[in-house]
Amino acid sequence: MLRKIVIFGAGKSTSYLLDYLLEKSEEEKLHLTICDLFPEMLPNKIKEHKACSTLKLDIFNETERKNSVKSADIVISMLPAHLHINVAKDCIEHKKHLVTASYVSDQIRELDKKAKEYGLIFMNEIGVDPGIDHMSAMQAIDKIRKKGGKLILFESFTGGLVAPQSDNNLWNYKFTWNPRNVVLAGQGGAAKFFQEGTYKYIPYHKLFRRTEFLDVEGHGKFEAYANRDSLKYREAYGLQDALTLYRGTIRRVGFSKGWNMFVQMGMTDDSYTIENSEGMSYREFVNLFLSYSPTDSVELKMRHYLKIDQDDIMWDKLKELNLFDDHKKITLKNATPAQILQQILEESWTLGEHDKDMIVMYHKFGYVLNGKKRQIDSNMVVIGENRTHTAMSKTVGLPVAMATLFILNKKITTPGVQIPINKEAYEPILKELENYDIKFKEFKVPYLGYNPNV
Amino acid sequence: MLRKIVIFGAGKSTSYLLDYLLEKSEEEKLHLTICDLFPEMLPNKIKEHKACSTLKLDIFNETERKNSVKSADIVISMLPAHLHINVAKDCIEHKKHLVTASYVSDQIRELDKKAKEYGLIFMNEIGVDPGIDHMSAMQAIDKIRKKGGKLILFESFTGGLVAPQSDNNLWNYKFTWNPRNVVLAGQGGAAKFFQEGTYKYIPYHKLFRRTEFLDVEGHGKFEAYANRDSLKYREAYGLQDALTLYRGTIRRVGFSKGWNMFVQMGMTDDSYTIENSEGMSYREFVNLFLSYSPTDSVELKMRHYLKIDQDDIMWDKLKELNLFDDHKKITLKNATPAQILQQILEESWTLGEHDKDMIVMYHKFGYVLNGKKRQIDSNMVVIGENRTHTAMSKTVGLPVAMATLFILNKKITTPGVQIPINKEAYEPILKELENYDIKFKEFKVPYLGYNPNV
Numbered sequence: 001m002l003r004k005i006v007i008f009g010a011g012k013s014t015s016y017l018l019d020y021l022l023e024k025s026e027e028e029k030l031h032l033t034i035c036d037l038f039p040e041m042l043p044n045k046i047k048e049h050k051a052c053s054t055l056k057l058d059i060f061n062e063t064e065r066k067n068s069v070k071s072a073d074i075v076i077s078m079l080p081a082h083l084h085i086n087v088a089k090d091c092i093e094h095k096k097h098l099v100t101a102s103y104v105s106d107q108i109r110e111l112d113k114k115a116k117e118y119g120l121i122f123m124n125e126i127g128v129d130p131g132i133d134h135m136s137a138m139q140a141i142d143k144i145r146k147k148g149g150k151l152i153l154f155e156s157f158t159g160g161l162v163a164p165q166s167d168n169n170l171w172n173y174k175f176t177w178n179p180r181n182v183v184l185a186g187q188g189g190a191a192k193f194f195q196e197g198t199y200k201y202i203p204y205h206k207l208f209r210r211t212e213f214l215d216v217e218g219h220g221k222f223e224a225y226a227n228r229d230s231l232k233y234r235e236a237y238g239l240q241d242a243l244t245l246y247r248g249t250i251r252r253v254g255f256s257k258g259w260n261m262f263v264q265m266g267m268t269d270d271s272y273t274i275e276n277s278e279g280m281s282y283r284e285f286v287n288l289f290l291s292y293s294p295t296d297s298v299e300l301k302m303r304h305y306l307k308i309d310q311d312d313i314m315w316d317k318l319k320e321l322n323l324f325d326d327h328k329k330i331t332l333k334n335a336t337p338a339q340i341l342q343q344i345l346e347e348s349w350t351l352g353e354h355d356k357d358m359i360v361m362y363h364k365f366g367y368v369l370n371g372k373k374r375q376i377d378s379n380m381v382v383i384g385e386n387r388t389h390t391a392m393s394k395t396v397g398l399p400v401a402m403a404t405l406f407i408l409n410k411k412i413t414t415p416g417v418q419i420p421i422n423k424e425a426y427e428p429i430l431k432e433l434e435n436y437d438i439k440f441k442e443f444k445v446p447y448l449g450y451n452p453n454v
Numbered sequence: 455m456l457r458k459i460v461i462f463g464a465g466k467s468t469s470y471l472l473d474y475l476l477e478k479s480e481e482e483k484l485h486l487t488i489c490d491l492f493p494e495m496l497p498n499k500i501k502e503h504k505a506c507s508t509l510k511l512d513i514f515n516e517t518e519r520k521n522s523v524k525s526a527d528i529v530i531s532m533l534p535a536h537l538h539i540n541v542a543k544d545c546i547e548h549k550k551h552l553v554t555a556s557y558v559s560d561q562i563r564e565l566d567k568k569a570k571e572y573g574l575i576f577m578n579e580i581g582v583d584p585g586i587d588h589m590s591a592m593q594a595i596d597k598i599r600k601k602g603g604k605l606i607l608f609e610s611f612t613g614g615l616v617a618p619q620s621d622n623n624l625w626n627y628k629f630t631w632n633p634r635n636v637v638l639a640g641q642g643g644a645a646k647f648f649q650e651g652t653y654k655y656i657p658y659h660k661l662f663r664r665t666e667f668l669d670v671e672g673h674g675k676f677e678a679y680a681n682r683d684s685l686k687y688r689e690a691y692g693l694q695d696a697l698t699l700y701r702g703t704i705r706r707v708g709f710s711k712g713w714n715m716f717v718q719m720g721m722t723d724d725s726y727t728i729e730n731s732e733g734m735s736y737r738e739f740v741n742l743f744l745s746y747s748p749t750d751s752v753e754l755k756m757r758h759y760l761k762i763d764q765d766d767i768m769w770d771k772l773k774e775l776n777l778f779d780d781h782k783k784i785t786l787k788n789a790t791p792a793q794i795l796q797q798i799l800e801e802s803w804t805l806g807e808h809d810k811d812m813i814v815m816y817h818k819f820g821y822v823l824n825g826k827k828r829q830i831d832s833n834m835v836v837i838g839e840n841r842t843h844t845a846m847s848k849t850v851g852l853p854v855a856m857a858t859l860f861i862l863n864k865k866i867t868t869p870g871v872q873i874p875i876n877k878e879a880y881e882p883i884l885k886e887l888e889n890y891d892i893k894f895k896e897f898k899v900p901y902l903g904y905n906p907n908v
Contacts, residue, residue, distance in 0.1 A: 189725050195746040199728065201791070202743070203720030205659035210745065266657030271643050274653065289656070291664065292649040337655070 006072035017397030025051035101127030128395035129158035135426035153366025159250025166355035172252035193230035224248035460526035471851030479505035555581030582849035589880035607820025613704025620809035626706035647684035678702035724792035
């Protein structure tokens with residue numbers, strides 16, 4: 001008998017997810033129902049696949065949504081994160097498993113008790129970050145613990161970047177995911193982490209000046225800035241006794257120093273709107289953040305304000321974005337500085353038709369074994385195939401698809417609202433991911449931590 | 455027949471207010487009822503004055519509060535700003551005039567229609583800033599307009615400072631008002647103003663580096679940083695056509711550059727708490743915002759982070775606050791960085807028993823008259839008498855007291871929720887303030903604006 005998988009949302013991150021499930025559909029006896037507001041946008045090979053049907057569905061149409069959930073053996077939600085809750089409640093009502101790649105919201109967490117009561121698996125955070133980071137970290141941590149090691153340091157970094165072969169701008173960066181999240185990254189409060197037993201805090205306006213460097217063999221040097229809350233998974237990972245906990249976002253070296261210019265200017269602010277933004281030139285936009293002068297140029301004022309030498313590459317980075325152009329116009333009405341900056345950046349940083357993206361993940365595990373401090377670093381690099389089959393959609397979509405299948409096949413059986421930190425989840429998924437060239441390299445390195453001598 | 459004035463709240467800003475009304479009580483046939491949670495704290499000469507009675511009152515005791523309002527001919531609320539609304543609603547119910555020194559809240563503004571309907575005067579923002587700034591600015595603006603001048607520039611600055619004779623620290627600053635407001639000044643969004651016809655925005659982390667200088671004859675040089683919203687009174691003052699609108703806060707030169715160090719470090723953040731703050735040393739507190747190092751000192755790390763030379767006076771400013779002291783401990787539990795910084799600063803910046811404070815206000819009025827650009831600057835300096843009779847309580851309390859009396863005496867008669875921008879209010883009050891040495895000096899200066907040649 002066919003097992004029915006109902007998928008809500010078929011955005012650009014679902015290419016690999018759908019390919020994988022359809023590829024397995026015969027062998028695994030699967031039938032997919034893709035519910036989307038615009039199912040006609042799906043490629044023909046998906047739409048016309050015999051194991052697949054599509055349904056034009058507005059997620060707020062409660063009757064249709066509930067009927068779809070009811071028809072499923074398992075549900076995948078690839079909707080924007082805030083919409084999962086609608087589907088999740090239906091899954092409780094109709095007693096269906098649920099898989100999402102998003103962070104567990106408080107609303108979803110509240111369903112844990114009922115999910116357990118009904119024996120339902122609500123698997124979340126099973127994309128790349130969050131997702132592959134959880135699984136690869138927990139696999140390494142459990143391995144160290146099994147040997148008798150005690151974790152004292154855990155650092156984890158992920159970045160969605162442009163692949164080297166398509167890297168042709170001074171920022172070594174293009175948008176490979178939601179640009180808005182990139183522009184707003186780090187906002188909303190100080191970054192908090194734990195270093196050698198003490199809390200550390202970085203205010204937003206210093207975040208991009210407090211980077212760490214990372215070398216990835218064969219891929220060169222990267223930098224990382226701290227995520228908002230590095231302590232988020234302390235309990236989940238069982239790292240209450242670790243002295244150092246740090247989570248960060250990877251960029252190519254020099255990106256953050258450049259990005260800091262926008263932060264310093266106030267251009268990433270999303271808290272107020274500029275009433276006359278429509279039709280404003282890029283140059284006028286920049287000038288909003290500089291003192292008035294009847295004589296000095298916008299360029300000189302900005303160089304002076306940010307103390308940028310004229311032969312500094314930072315300056316070329318700004319010019320590359322046409323930031324001082326008097327003819328380029330903002331087309332957004334009543335936009336926030338962040339929205340305007342996004343528009344300016346999208347003009348320069350959008351993946352071209354033949355561009356490839358890249359996902360880089362890097363973990364550091366410091367531990368004590370037999371009285372000695374040791375360290376293992378591991379990293380994963382995935383290069384995308386093209387603009388649809390991106391490394392991002394691969395590393396997000398495949399773990400979701402695999403988890404779904406393992407739940408159907410009762411390899412993953414623990415009920416409740418969860419993230420993939422249990423062996424029954426990460427072990428088979430990581431193994432299967434290797435078949436798709438998503439694999440980690442591990443290196444023993446000297447314990448560097450921050451205080452190797454104490 | 456006695457006129458009854460009921461006063462809610464008798465905090466430290468009410469010394470002059472009470473003195474003034476009691477001094478006038480016989481001539482003006484006044485009786486004061488002071489309602490406070492701790493009326494016993496009032497000085498004997500007030501408590502025992504024959505024109506005064508006191509009432510121990512919890513503002514949340516609705517019956518007593520309403521009874522007090524009912525017994526009044528006019529009500530003054532010197533409560534914390536968020537509590538006015540309780541009294542204001544009672545004033546509507548019992549049809550009483552109301553005077554406060556606080557900003558008009560949305561809740562208070564909603565009472566405007568009823569106040570007008572009942573012929574009640576709800577006078578707000580009648581302290582120093584807001585208050586004397588409104589009155590003095592509107593007087594000058596109306597005078598310019600009467601001559602046929604057209605306002606093109608308005609800038610207004612106020613500061614509560616320590617008087618020169620008590621100015622004995624490197625910051626040239628002591629707390630003369632709510633320290634918490636000083637620590638949080640400028641937070642909550644970018645500062646917005648209008649300069650030569652364009653909006654200008656300064657993000658919080660740049661606010662204290664974009665100061666303007668002010669010379670006040672006989673009192674030396676000051677600096678000012680921009681207030682959050684300089685456009686707040688554009689309509690109220692009728693300045694919709696002005697090219698430049700700027701409101702700022704006055705400090706002694708060098709304060710802002712020093713304060714910027716706290717901002718850069720993230721020490722003024724009030725959005726998260728530090729769970730182990732109690733018992734932490736000042737030095738450990740500073741170190742929370744610096745990278746971990748097994749070898750480098752907190753001092754060197756901070757100097758490097760903020761790029762402070764060792765012979766820079768900025769460095770001495772930090773040392774003066776004992777910021778690197780390992781023995782001085784924070785006594786606050788789970789405090790925010792801002793709360794901790796406040797505690798550290800209060801140790802150094804509290805007014806001593808014999809210290810005097812100072813209020814400085816400075817306005818610039820740019821206008822066109824007969825085709826020529828002109829400018830008038832005006833300023834006011836008030837020095838306090840002692841720690842109780844401060845310049846702050848004088849400049850806040852006297853306008854409140856005077857407005858109250860002018861309302862009773864029907865010199866001020868326009869009903870509704872208002873601020874003192876009408877001639878019937880500012881004219882008699884400014885005149886009466888001069889009898890108490892609160893007066894403005896006016897200077898004709900060359901029009902400087904920002905673009906005098908256009």
